[in-house]
Amino acid sequence: MASMTSSGKMIVFCIALAFCWSGVSAAKLSPTFYDTKCPQALSIINSTVAQALANESRMGASLLRLFFHDCFVRGCDGSVLLDDTANFTGEKGAGANFNSLRGFEVIDSIKSQIESVCSGVVSCADILAVATRDSVLQLRGPTWDVLLGRRDARTASITAANRNLPGPTSTLRNLISAFKAQGMNATDMVTLSGAHTIGNARCLFYRFRIYSESNIDQTFAASLQANCSRSSGPTDNNLGFLDVTTPTVFDNGYYQDLINFKGVFHSDQELFNNGTADAQVTKYSADQNTFFNDFAAAMIKLGNIKPLTGKKGEITRNCRLIN
Structure with missing residues (x-):
């Protein structure tokens, strides 16, 4: 790797x-x-x-x-x-x-x-x-x-x-707008969305996609349906992997899933849906080093959003409570 x-x-x-x-x-x-x-x-x-x-x-x-x-x-x-x-x-x-x-x-x-x-x-x-x-x-x-x-x-x-x-039903336009509001651009958004190469999603938030959307691999949809009923109920909190290829490894598998129409959230598949982000997704799906380099840079940029420094804020002694 x-x-x-x-x-x-x-x-x-x-x-x-x-x-x-x-x-x-x-x-x-x-x-x-x-x-x-x-x-x-x-x-x-x-x-x-x-x-x-x-x-x-x-x-x-x-x-x-x-x-x-x-x-x-x-x-x-x-x-x-x-x-x-x-x-x-x-x-x-x-x-x-x-x-x-x-x-x-x-x-x-x-x-x-x-x-x-x-x-x-x-x-x-x-x-x-x-x-x-x-x-x-x-x-x-x-x-x-x-x-x-x-x-x-x-x-x-x-x-x-x-x-x-931004939420799991966000459109590409919504996602770009949410990042722009934080001083980040569309490229940053696609890069940081790669964080979904690890982690889980709740049935409650991907149910509509797997039962009602057409831009999804049908075998993939059926595999998620087995753990997520069509109607709200006991399966709401059942978990599915966000990256079905390598769910516990941080890699470029998320982008490979997207080009195979295996995005779990609507917002995920929006990155590869005949839109402006398609080329970047395709590049990352084939070139993990480029994704890694870009992700490192974007995480530094993310971490520099409006930090409190100098005499602003405090150093709390309990992260749940102010001093």
């Missing part, structure tokens, strides 16, 4: 691009931010993620999704981790998050361990960013230098979460 270990120059180039994309905010972030402030931090994150994935490989996809859902709502500030308070309703109850976001306990464990060795130093937002990178790498995907120095939000917004997060 192709890897990024032979593409160090590309990773450095990606970091340089990330600074250019993000302007002043990114200039305050650095991959060495904790080297002297808390040198144990990255190894604690890595070992905890490794154990979590050893217990359940699906957790890698859950952490990646958690990071995406954090960054798309008011920036990469850890707000998605906050529980509701008397002053605000958190993002965990938003339509795209309720009963589906996972991985909070992994972040809690990492935070607790780091607090025991360097209290009040490492933000939850940075922990989530690094844990996401480590998850992808440990599932045989690319790596990248995570720019660090984010601070944590003191509030959250269920309204912004409901407004900003």
